[in-house]
Amino acid sequence: MAGYLGRTLVQLVATLVGIVTVAFFLMRAIPGDPALYMLGDFATEEAVAALRSRLGLDLPVYQQYLVFMERALTGDLGRSVVTGQPALAEMLSALPWSLSLAVAGLAVAVILGVPLGILSAIKQGTWVDMTIMLVALMGISFPVFWVGLVAVLFLSHHAGLFPALGAATGGGFWTQIHHLTLPALVLGLSVAAYIARLTRSAMLEVLGQDYIRVAHAMGVPEPRIFFRLALRNAFIPILAVIGVTFAWALGNAILVEVVFSRPGLGSTVLKAVLARDYQLVQAGVLVLATGVVLINATLNVLYGVIDPRMRSD
């Protein structure tokens, strides 16, 4: 197990370095001059040149890269051009909002999606399966921001069950939870639809394995086969699914945050994009990607706990 943890850790560091690299080159590969982009089309040449040298854009690319990497690894992602605050700090201050939304949304998604996916697989071909899959198809097909709007329209404006704003300024814990509920449900339902579909196919794959047929042939009762034997096998692909949907959920949280006017990484990135705050956009992309990588590393450790083949070697 120690060796397995070690490998996961090395992989984690390598991926983080990779993310910084990709972020750097992706932003450089885009046609156009970041300085010009930040200052707008009407900037004077002097101003552009000054900003270029301040951002280090006048250096050769490999030097820029080294400087960027060195700073990034020490936690320096530059400063917001608009506020002058360190970009990382700005992002981290928005983090709790996004984290609470993502965690709550994912909780909704897992609690709904995994059991429904399993049920669907066990009842393959029946009306239960078809109903669940039809609903899940809707779930992945309606745009999440639109579902948010509709939820606000009906549940907030008409029914008055939840506040239309996804965040309370001040207010106690329960007030915050009350504001969080609707955005978390909206995000969670769309993710739940994905999870249900993917859980179903993961479970079906496991149920088609030889060892499940062996269990049937030995007269092991179906509930034991489904909920003890197959479930532990299906857990690995299900965890992988949750990892994949987490990245997806973070991307779509931007839209949910906007619909509910909720602060967070997504809306901070969007504001930065609209303000052409290049450094802040870059920082936001890096923070979110790092989040995804950390989640995947955690899942990797969990795989090791579940699957004995992974930890031994």
Place this chain on the structure above:
Amino acid sequence: MASGEMARDSAIPRQPAGPDDPEAARRRRQAALRRYTRHPGFMVGATIILLLALLAILAPWIAPNSPLKTEMSLVLAEPSWAYPLGTDQFGRCVLSRLIYGAQISLQVGFWVVLISLTCGTLIGALAGFLGGWIERAIVALIDIMLAFPGFLLALALVAAQGSSLTSVITAVSIAYTPRVATVMRSVVLTIRPRPFIEASHAIGLTKLRILLRHVIPNAMPPVIVVATVSAATAILAEAGLSFLGLGVQPPTATWGSVIANGQAVITTRPLISLSAGLSIAVAVIGLNLLGDGLRDTLDPQMRRQTGAKML
């Protein structure tokens, strides 16, 4: 239980009697056709997409009004015969904007699929087929790319390039190419050990030739499935970008921007946002049904590989 078991003893549908038997070939084609026509999801999906494509192409003849003409005397008009879904804040016909919006959505879907599929297929096929350090490098790069949430990446890219149809298409394509590549590689890995590939090596075909003549054609069924799924994802991404005001710029009609416009008046004129959202959903449902149908009929074994990695 199905697939594993059938593969083993399997009396169930077996390979053709012989390649030269025209009768058998005809029967096979008929049987294949029947598998599609008897799949309700596939038929519904195909019909939806076909109708939407017609709607988009024939928009100038079908739309009751111009999607762009503002009529200040008719701001936020109720639905009427002349304006079946009413008008928006600028007095533009909502229905006409939705009909023209199909053009943008379908174009984005089409081009993103074409670009990300071509690039992703080549990258994934090369990785899976060449193996060795090239494969490891490509896989590492893909893994890193996958850490960036797709929609966020598209957003950052489109922001950096300025909003236009081309930049939306480019951004979404870049964001989704690695996803196609992963699927493609796993597909190639499963067909790499097949006998005809080894036989080709033995008779001394060059690697590129094997790749183009054998590997890619054999990987087509799952790739077609991936194509429909990524078209759906691309349409949703475009709608999201438009909704945030980062898509194709106004006054061009897009479904996402109709929702955004409608948001301001959603309590009084909910029909605007609702109808635009339903348009998106119908298109995406159509593509997903088509994808699920193709998966069931083309390629039952690939079920998981093509599904899981496309988010």
Place this chain on the structure above:
Amino acid sequence: MQRSSPPSSDPSAAKAGPRGPVLELRDLVTRFPGDDGPLSIVDGVSLSVASGETLAVVGESGSGKTMTFLSAIGLIPPPGRVTSGQVLLEGTDLLTHTPEQLRAVRGERISMVFQDPLTGLNPVFTIGEQIVEVLRAHRKLSRAEARKKAIELLERVQIPDPGRRVDDYPHQLSGGMRQRVLIAMAISLDPSVLIADEPTTALDVTVQAQVLELLAELREESGMAMVLITHDLGLVARHADRVAVMYAGRVVEQGSAKAVFEQTAHPYTLSLFRGVPSLDTDTAQDLIEIEGQPPDPAFLPPGCAFEPRCFLGQGRASCQATRPGLQPTLGTEHQTACLHSAELTATRARA
């Protein structure tokens, strides 16, 4: 779990001899839906096996051997369905059982060992946990008792150091060891019938012999009936008392191993056996390739299913017209489904 009624006084069961059949399939038909109506994958199969006896079921892949026995124990994969026939286990018809009764029978009275030991064990449970799962599915045992029994079973299938091995995961064991574990599971409740579906195909040659040895020993000890589904003719020659040859979902020849080997009465069997001249061969010999493909069940010829590939009947009007049923040949025990088997025996006599 409840044992269903004791062997009935069914006259035909009694007729079969002093050791009446433990398992008897009568006119079993299993169908899968096809594009133009249902396809009979198992098409009227009648077979039987007695205690202490080994019946070998031979045929190319796709001939319906495995499907026949999966149908018998109620594990036919959907959308397949057993549409008619009887499966008599110690006189009671399993097809009239409820799913729960059938489950109670499986593993307890009739058990199955599959082809691939590498995929037959669940990778995320220890082998001990998996054996215990089977034991506790049928018996009220405490965890400790079940574990003790599992260790005994591992010892019985000759796994060295069973006390330690019981906590191993499947990937820590070799293929042969894994097949032993699967056999241990299959015999854990002393079944009356053990169906072994290509139990050694996936194993190394040396290991194959050991596993078969083990199966033979277990059969001797317990007196259970064994069905050996195989395409390894050397194995048939050495281990089978009786042989049934299947083609396109039907039994085309059956009889004692000696009769089928020495007086082969079906051209298909002969094509399979070509190159395995006598019972004394010691080398394992696979079925040789027969020209052409087994027929697509959706497009069976109207006459004899083997006619298009048959050296004897190809193009013959009689063979294209009628589908022959099993008929006794040279004695009632030896049966063949060929219109021209007389010619076959004549040809053989001349040669």
